[in-house]
Amino acid sequence: MVVKTLKRYVKRYEWLTTGSRKYFGLICEECIVILIDTSGSMDAHLNEIKTYLKLLIWEQLHRNKVFFNMVGFSSTLLEWQASGVVMADEIYCHDAIAWIDQLKATGGTCTGEAILCGLNHLQIMNSSNIKEMHDVNFNEMSKGIYLITDGKPDVSCSSLIKNINEVWNLTPDSNVDSQNTKIAKTSKTLNNTTSKKDKIKHTKASKLVQLHKCPPIHTISYTNDQTALSFLKKLSNLTNGRFHTFLDMTSTINVFLDYLLQSLSKMNTNENDNRSTYQKDILSFPNIQSDDIRLIQKEIRTTYRTLICLKYFQDVYKETKLLRKRVKSGAKCIGLVIALAKNSN
Structure with a gap:
C-alpha cells in the first residue's frame, strides 16, 4: 500500500514538473488575473515568458474554462481587457496570445499599482462580462492573482508589503466607502514614489465592492537576487499564495x-x-x-x-x-x- x-506521488511529481505547471504552478482558481513584469530588466526573460504563457493559456486556462485577465506592468500599466475578466474560450485565447506577442520590456517596475489593478479586476464585472457568465455566480468564484516578475519593485519592499497587508486585512464588515478610501490612499502612496509622468490614476478603485475574501497572490520569480526572492516569498505567504521559481532549477x-x-x-x-x-x-x-x-x-x-x-x-x-x-x-x-x-x- x-x-x-x-x-502515485512520483507520477504527481512528474506531472507538476511538465508543461506550464513547471513554470507557473497549478492554476487552482476559477478566476485569475496574471500580472506580467515588462520592465527593462525583464528583457532577457520576456521571450521565454511569452512562450510559456501561451502554453499556460491553452493547457490550463482554456481546458478548464477559467475566467482570466492579464496586465503588463513597467512604469505604467497595460491591461489586456480593461473591462474585466473573460472566459478562456477559443476566441479570447487567440486574442490573449496576440496581446502577449506585442509585449516589450522597458521602463520601471510599478508592482504595487499592478497588484491593486489585479485586485480591482477580480472584484468588478461590467455588464457585457456578466452576460457571458451564463448564470455563474461571480462572487462565489475562487480567485487568485499570479505575479510574474524578476525582482524588486520601484518602491521599498517593506513599504509595499505593509501597504498590501493593509489592503488585504480589510474586514468584510468594514464600510465599503471606507474601504475604497483606504485603497485609494494606498494607491496614491505607491504612485507618489514615481515621477509625475509615470503616475497612474486608478479610477476603478472607487468602484471596488466589499471584499469578502482577498485573493491569494501567487508569485513567480525570475531572479536569483536574495532580497527580491525574500520579498516575493513574504508577499505570497502574507496573502496565502504560493511561491514559484524555476530559474536555474531545471x-x-x-x-x-x-x-x-x-x-x-x-x-x-x-x-x-x-x-x-x-x-x-x-x-x-x-x-x-x-x-x-x-x-x-x-x-x-x-x-x-x-x-x-x-x-x-x-x-x-x-x-x-x-x-x-x-x-x-x-x-x-x-x-x-x-x-x-x-x-x-
Missing part, C-alpha cells in the same frame, strides 16, 4: 526525478543495496523552492521514511522469528541430551 502511494528538478525513478526501479527488482543508496540521496536532497514541487517533495520524503521504518520492523520481525526457531531447536536438543543422559544412567 505504501509503495503504491509512493508511485537540472535540480530532473535529478530528483531521476533518483525517484531509479529507486522505484530497484524496488521492482528487489535490489536492496542500490535502493538504499537512492533512498539516502532522496532524503538528503536539497529542498526545491517552488511551493507546489516542495510540498510533493515533502510527501515523498515522508513516504520513504515510512518505508524505511517498515523495512526495519520487518527485519526485526524476521530476526525475532528466526531467533525463536533457534531457541526452540536448541531447547529440543537440550531435552534430547538430558533424555539420553537419563537413559545411560
Whole structure:
C-alpha cells in the first residue's frame, strides 16, 4: 500500500514538473488575473515568458474554462481587457496570445499599482462580462492573482508589503466607502514614489465592492537576487499564495526525478543495496523552492521514511522469528541430551 502511494506521488511529481505547471504552478482558481513584469530588466526573460504563457493559456486556462485577465506592468500599466475578466474560450485565447506577442520590456517596475489593478479586476464585472457568465455566480468564484516578475519593485519592499497587508486585512464588515478610501490612499502612496509622468490614476478603485475574501497572490520569480526572492516569498505567504521559481532549477528538478525513478526501479527488482543508496540521496536532497514541487517533495520524503521504518520492523520481525526457531531447536536438543543422559544412567 505504501509503495503504491509512493508511485502515485512520483507520477504527481512528474506531472507538476511538465508543461506550464513547471513554470507557473497549478492554476487552482476559477478566476485569475496574471500580472506580467515588462520592465527593462525583464528583457532577457520576456521571450521565454511569452512562450510559456501561451502554453499556460491553452493547457490550463482554456481546458478548464477559467475566467482570466492579464496586465503588463513597467512604469505604467497595460491591461489586456480593461473591462474585466473573460472566459478562456477559443476566441479570447487567440486574442490573449496576440496581446502577449506585442509585449516589450522597458521602463520601471510599478508592482504595487499592478497588484491593486489585479485586485480591482477580480472584484468588478461590467455588464457585457456578466452576460457571458451564463448564470455563474461571480462572487462565489475562487480567485487568485499570479505575479510574474524578476525582482524588486520601484518602491521599498517593506513599504509595499505593509501597504498590501493593509489592503488585504480589510474586514468584510468594514464600510465599503471606507474601504475604497483606504485603497485609494494606498494607491496614491505607491504612485507618489514615481515621477509625475509615470503616475497612474486608478479610477476603478472607487468602484471596488466589499471584499469578502482577498485573493491569494501567487508569485513567480525570475531572479536569483536574495532580497527580491525574500520579498516575493513574504508577499505570497502574507496573502496565502504560493511561491514559484524555476530559474536555474531545471537540472535540480530532473535529478530528483531521476533518483525517484531509479529507486522505484530497484524496488521492482528487489535490489536492496542500490535502493538504499537512492533512498539516502532522496532524503538528503536539497529542498526545491517552488511551493507546489516542495510540498510533493515533502510527501515523498515522508513516504520513504515510512518505508524505511517498515523495512526495519520487518527485519526485526524476521530476526525475532528466526531467533525463536533457534531457541526452540536448541531447547529440543537440550531435552534430547538430558533424555539420553537419563537413559545411560
